[in-house]
Amino acid sequence: MHGVHDRSAYIHTLSALSDVGAHWRVYAFLASIGNHTGVGLASADLEGLASRGFRLLERRDSFDRRGRPSAWFLFEMVGHVR
Numbered sequence: 001m002h003g004v005h006d007r008s009a010y011i012h013t014l015s016a017l018s019d020v021g022a023h024w025r026v027y028a029f030l031a032s033i034g035n036h037t038g039v040g041l042a043s044a045d046l047e048g049l050a051s052r053g054f055r056l057l058e059r060r061d062s063f064d065r066r067g068r069p070s071a072w073f074l075f076e077m078v079g080h081v082r
Helices: 004-017 043-051
Strands: 024-027 056-064 070-077
Touching: 004 043, 043 056
Parallel strands: none
Antiparallel strands: 024 070, 056 070
């Protein structure tokens, strides 16, 4: 199982490789309340993207076939944070 450190490293790498104006679309499961180390994006993950220069343009919440909460996200790189 991937933890919060893996997600942080992924966001850091994505930020470093993205040019200003780049768009990133991702489908993700949403972490249940209080689940910050397991499967799915938590609020802290979305805040981490904002702190790395990504702006959320669109979010479409839904459920997968098993009824797990999920969402499509569209982000834009607006600036690199050092």
